[in-house]
Amino acid sequence: MPMLERPISKAAWTRVAFGDVVRKVNDKVDPWDSGLERYVAGEHMDTDDLRIRRWGLIGDDYLGPAFHMRFKPGHVLYGSRRTYLRKVALADFEGITANTTFVLETKDRARLMPELVPFLMQTEAFHSYSIKHSKGSVNPYINFSDLEAFEFLLPPIQEQARLVEALSAYRNADEALGAAAENLAATRSAYVSHVISQNGEAAEKVRVGSLLVDGPTNGRSPAPSDSETGFKTVSISAIRDGVFDPEGCIKFVEMTPAEARPFIVQSGDIFAVRGNGNRDICGKVGISRQTHPDLVYPDLLIRMRFDPSRLLTDFVVAQWNHPAVHGRLISRAKSSNGIWKVNGQDIRAHTLVVPPMDAQREAVQFLGALDVQANAIQARFATLRDMKRELFKAISGGVE
Numbered sequence: 001m002p003m004l005e006r007p008i009s010k011a012a013w014t015r016v017a018f019g020d021v022v023r024k025v026n027d028k029v030d031p032w033d034s035g036l037e038r039y040v041a042g043e044h045m046d047t048d049d050l051r052i053r054r055w056g057l058i059g060d061d062y063l064g065p066a067f068h069m070r071f072k073p074g075h076v077l078y079g080s081r082r083t084y085l086r087k088v089a090l091a092d093f094e095g096i097t098a099n100t101t102f103v104l105e106t107k108d109r110a111r112l113m114p115e116l117v118p119f120l121m122q123t124e125a126f127h128s129y130s131i132k133h134s135k136g137s138v139n140p141y142i143n144f145s146d147l148e149a150f151e152f153l154l155p156p157i158q159e160q161a162r163l164v165e166a167l168s169a170y171r172n173a174d175e176a177l178g179a180a181a182e183n184l185a186a187t188r189s190a191y192v193s194h195v196i197s198q199n200g201e202a203a204e205k206v207r208v209g210s211l212l213v214d215g216p217t218n219g220r221s222p223a224p225s226d227s228e229t230g231f232k233t234v235s236i237s238a239i240r241d242g243v244f245d246p247e248g249c250i251k252f253v254e255m256t257p258a259e260a261r262p263f264i265v266q267s268g269d270i271f272a273v274r275g276n277g278n279r280d281i282c283g284k285v286g287i288s289r290q291t292h293p294d295l296v297y298p299d300l301l302i303r304m305r306f307d308p309s310r311l312l313t314d315f316v317v318a319q320w321n322h323p324a325v326h327g328r329l330i331s332r333a334k335s336s337n338g339i340w341k342v343n344g345q346d347i348r349a350h351t352l353v354v355p356p357m358d359a360q361r362e363a364v365q366f367l368g369a370l371d372v373q374a375n376a377i378q379a380r381f382a383t384l385r386d387m388k389r390e391l392f393k394a395i396s397g398g399v400e
Contacts, residue, residue: 012156019148021112025103027070031058031096038095039067042079045087045101050118050171052077052089058096066098076118078102081141083130088121102144112154115164116395123392126150167391174384181377188370192322195363199355206310209348214305216344218274219297220263225252231260236273236300239286242317244271246295255296263296263303268313271301272320275341282340283329285320287313302347311352315360318367319352 031039038055045052071077071091079087081100097103104121106112120126129150134140155163208216221233235249244265269288276282285304297303306316319325332346355363 013153016154018150050090071103076104090118113160205351208350216302216347221298222253231255244286244288265292267291279340314364
């Protein structure tokens with residue numbers, strides 16, 4: 001990936017206002033007579049993602065009167081409502097959007113390269129300014145006239161070309177890694193589906209209650225402690241990607257050794273998320289890879305210890321979190337005040353397949369190889385984020 005091998009001198013950079021170099025496109029059309037097929041609403045744009053990955057079809061859905069702004073390939077779309085969502089997108093097709101989504105373009109290509117505009121709008125300096133100058137509390141918004149006053153250092157066109165080359169290479173690498181991660185996840189899901197279908201028909205599924213040697217047992221959430229000594233607990237965010245990982249979500253609690261002992265996290269323990277506002281997260285499980293002698297699990301997690309002669313823990317997690325298997329459990333979930341919950345009874349009644357141990361070992365070995373590749377992709381993502389941070393510092397004159 002091309003990098004900025006020689007330092008950028010900012011001596012020739014000039015301070016400009018956003019409105020001096022970027023215009024708001026007001027190309028109003030009737031969507032029904034425009035001949036266009038696609039429209040983009042706010043929910044089709046993702047936070048910190050320039051690619052438009054979803055859209056609606058004109059004629060298939062109701063379009064309110066606000067949807068009359070045409071955009072074309074190369075235009076930048078900016079969500080002016082709830083700007084803290086950081087929705088900036090680069091159009092690669094022609095379509096319609098609402099007047100609350102700004103359609104933007106450079107005023108003079110010889111002064112500001114159009115390819116640099118979306119990256120400029122992804123900098124922390126731009127987002128901070130937009131959020132600070134938004135109006136309203138329930139559904140905050142910003143006017144384009146307010147954005148026009150945002151000031152930044154504009155590089156000479158030759159330096160812009162260097163920045164665009166490096167940023168475009170970063171974006172291409174990010175897209176390639178994202179596609180690799182998606183393909184890996186699809187391979188994993190398809191493989192687990194294959195193992196399940198090959199080793200268990202409906203009649204051969206076994207209730208979880210008969211596969212456990214301990215649990216399901218709810219955790220405990222004692223009072224928080226002001227001191228940073230003693231026992232600790234975690235939030236449910238410790239369950240991620242099939243693993244119980246306490247890093248970054250620990251807090252200290254008031255608890256005696258006798259009170260803590262039944263809830264200490266042991267290596268091989270599997271924890272299910274008992275409740276969450278997101279139905280897809282409720283009921284997901286993660287395995288602890290080590291014993292944490294000073295860590296207790298909270299009451300929003302349910303601990304399970306499986307009979308190792310029946311099921312390997314890694315195979316339990318892979319099977320349990322598979323969409324079809326998790327979907328069966330979550331069909332039992334109940335919603336209260338916007339929170340989806342499963343209980344011990346739901347978990348005991350949940351069913352899993354129990355393949356021969358050799359088949360489980362083979363599956364765990366294959367899935368482990370996929371995990372190695374997934375971890376390598378995540379490491380590359382981390383490197384890319386560092387590169388992006390340095391490049392954005394260059395764009396914003398070292399502000400970030």
